[in-house]
Amino acid sequence: MEKSISIQSLEDYKIGSVESLRLLRETIFADQQTTGKLVSVCCGSGCMSSGSEHVRDAFVRKIKDHELEDEITVKKTGCHGFCERGPIVVAGPEKIFYQHVTKEDVPEIISETLIENRVVERLLYEDPVTGQKCFHENDIPFYQKQRRIVLKNCGIIDPTSIEDYIKVDGFRALAKIISQMTPEGVIEEIKLSGLRGRGGAGFPAGIKWETARNAPGEEKYIICNGDEGDPGAFMDRSVMEGDPYSVLEGMMIAGYAVGASQGIIYVRAEYPLAVHHLSTAIARATDMRLLGHNIMGTGFNFEIKIVKGAGAFVCGEETALIASIEGKSGRPKPKPPFPAIQGLWGKPTIINNVETLANVSRIALNGGKWYSEIGTPTDKGTKIFSLVGKVRNVGLVEVEMGTTLREIIFDIGGGIPKGKRFKAVQTGGPSGGCIPEELLDLPVGYESLAKAGSIIGSGGMLVMDEDTCIVNIARYFLDFAQNESCGQCTPCRLGTKQMFKILQDITRGRGKPGDIEILLELSDAVKQASICGLGMTVPNPVISTIQYFRKEYEEHIHERRCQALVCRSLIFYRIKDYRCKACLKCLQACPVDAIIGAKWQVHEIDQSKCIKCGTCMEVCPKRFNAVECVTGLTEVLRDQSE
């Protein structure tokens, strides 16, 4: 038997057995132990868009210029979840965490941190609350309450390097399973873990696998759902980009468990980097014989293909996704039959979400019991949320189930910026609901959020402050829903359209008494009568906002009032004559010449011309503060009577 591998032969190394995987891991470990310093540049989609590729190029160039290639290695990593602070660079043996790095900062990081082992203070993250500088990722409050299981490799390994993945225990779970466990044993382990689907519906993964295992048929399929169509969500993208091998390993374990030898990853075409990293991963794993025929000499075969989706939200629904892979138009089919019994090409098919599958190798390695102890008695493990909206720290956060919304928004997210008040948080994207301040201490979990009228869904979390109009938010989500409905079933096609129209009318000052009741009746009909999960859930934003913010709807309808001053038809700008100093500032700034006035003459706004852009309010000098924005019928009447 082989005893050691020369690191030079890594390129052509083939893994023929469980033993040779172990050997390879040890070789990589030993080799990287001896190599010099490391600088990791985040090259996830977020940081790339803020220019991280230039930063990386600058590192490579400068290191070459200084002939330091043997001492310093530049590594590309996936997303750290803190894209808002990107480009992110982690440098040196101390793993100093730098944010907002530009290519101009590169020479200083090289000379200071990488050579002299000193910190470049100005690039550190500063805690806005305490003003303290944070040296390491773990010092940053954003990371402190997180528990990274799925994201454990993201931002650490080079997602295109199979060696990097193997070094962090990659494929160990697979090796253990295919050499030591029966498929039934694997399913038991997943059932024991309590892992539920992370794609939205939260179906227990173990039960789904068992159903597919027991379904008759020789040929079975594993599909990884990487469609991720929720607006603002990017957890699956980050996992596929930053840790693609974990997704492959999860699919292979699922394949072994249900008796499938073919896997398909369905990724939306708008995720080119994810597609690139996944295809690189598939190619490398196939080269190394970790994918394909007779994997590690155990007789287990598995292949993975990528299918690019055209990016319709509804194509994330499993039956529509299958139709799309089969080349048909992406419209959901009524269930039963469930895909686990009759899926792709009529064969038993497992569809799991990216995050669900990325959890699998962790569970397989550490045991179902380990996983079941994370989270709460009812909800196991962790969940990644994409925290967006009016919070200080926007980004991807992975927390244990049972963490409260308050902890996520205020401790991790750093609270609401600009001293504004928190108003509500929308979880679960277009299928979820709005949760008000009273319920902030709700622990996140499938049942707890459902009870509050929302869902975990795929993990979108949109934070809203007092400047957000709740009716407008409902309108926004319904607009999305009515456009993304596949259109085949009547309640969803026409019901969402009608709901959108009513909400649009309300925000445009054309609300009618009775609108709220009709909205609720339509919501109920769409939820109950639609075919697929889209129709069943898209009324949630409306139902929950009416439940918690009914008063705001009523103000819009009866008083023509938008307290957040968002709905343009319900607000107007006016100049307080007793404060106006006739400075001409607003008059000159108004884009439509709606302001009447002159030097020594108090200015006034011609409401018939005003387009409500708010420029006048912005330019009016703070010490005069003469322009105000008002809303409500009584205000209009008062203004007219004046």
Place this chain on the structure above:
Amino acid sequence: MSDVTLNINGITVRADYGATILTAAHDAGIYIPTLCHCPDVSSIGVCRLCLVRIESRRRPEPACRTIAEEGMVVVTDDPEIERLRRVILELILSDHDFNCLLCPKSGQCRLQELVNRIGFKEHRFNRLDRVAKDLPIDTSNPFFDFNPNKCVQCTICVRTCHEIVGNDAIDMAYRSYDIRVSTFADQPLNESACMSCGECMERCPVGALVPKKAEYPNREVKTTCPYCGVGCGLYLGVRGNTIVRARGDDESPVNKGNLCIRGRFGYNFVDSPDRLSLPLMRAYDEFTQPSSVVEVTEEGRPVTLPLVKREGKFVEINWDQAIKYVASSLAHYKGEEIAAVSSARCTNEENYLFQKFTRSVLKTNNIDHCARL
């Protein structure tokens, strides 16, 4: 296979194994409203009007595609279900150009029936764009029109073209509110792959696909299509003494109610002034006595007779004369000297007789058929 027993609205109902709740209910005389269901094609359950409550199921299920199971307890019309149906119907109407007085489908329209059954009191919803837009009617097909303003997106036409006709000329295109019946690349019907068989039109539950000529027959005559050897059974709808429509005979084992373009729409020749009604014969023959008497039926129409051509012109003769002439001419030849060609418009039986006659009477195997071209 064996039957199943279930309970619908408190009544015990037996149904065939594999039958849907809808079939079970209808067989037991229980009405469930439907719109997208058509017994001739598979059910896809998209209109959601046939929703029923099934004990032990979380959500209402469509009766048209839920298989009846042993011991199932079904309720077809509790107040909740009725409310759902009413909302769905109101939604459909909010998107429908219901100018029934001007609609050729009126009186036979499923939507009208549903309004009567389910009830519709007031317009609570906004009229939607489709109606406001007044989409153009596709009149390109010579036999039927497609009016998208009346279409309820039931997809029966699409399923018909796919499952029965096998032509796939139409499909549902686009998404969300824009979903609609479309030919490939949105061409007008007559430029598409459509063969104008009219099967889709025949099944459209509303006034979206309607024949150009919409006259109601006052009686029907059962007959066989004269166009080809398949011999489809059909009913000719007659008004006065004019054929105004044709429909397939559901009971005919040959076509099971389906027809092609000729059978369904090609009946105009019957009353065509160009139609030959007597045998014609060329007059430079010695056989020159045209019949002086033209036999006339009770209604005063000529009994169809062969015609003969005289001096370069055709002259009308009667069938006896024509057959006698053909027979005497054939007598000059024998065996291999003769060849016979029969017509695709003859029935199988006629074609059989003709080849039998050719082989055993004329004693030649030189027999062929125009469909071999």
